[in-house]
Amino acid sequence: MTRTCPYCGEELGDATPESGPDAKPEAGNVSVCFYCGGFLFHTSPDEVRILSLQEYAKLPASMRKELCEVSARVRKFQFNRMLSHAS
Numbered sequence: 001m002t003r004t005c006p007y008c009g010e011e012l013g014d015a016t017p018e019s020g021p022d023a024k025p026e027a028g029n030v031s032v033c034f035y036c037g038g039f040l041f042h043t044s045p046d047e048v049r050i051l052s053l054q055e056y057a058k059l060p061a062s063m064r065k066e067l068c069e070v071s072a073r074v075r076k077f078q079f080n081r082m083l084s085h086a087s
């Protein structure tokens, strides 16, 4: 089964679970889309959906900070990549 980002439609082979880049995500994990920086909730190891704002609010502050930092890094990386193709 293929996991696809509900925000951008990209396949999520490279999604990074909070437990580490090489960890297999489990149901209940939260991760960040490598392509658009969207916050994802794993309903099973092979399925994700959009993390709701209510769910985000319930996460520990340290995890929220981590998710925001990863998301910001992803968006910066992808923006720079697009910029390099635009010139």
Ligand SMILES: [Zn+2]
Pocket: 005, 006, 007, 008, 009, 010, 033, 034, 035, 036, 037, 038
């Ligand atoms: Zn995405």
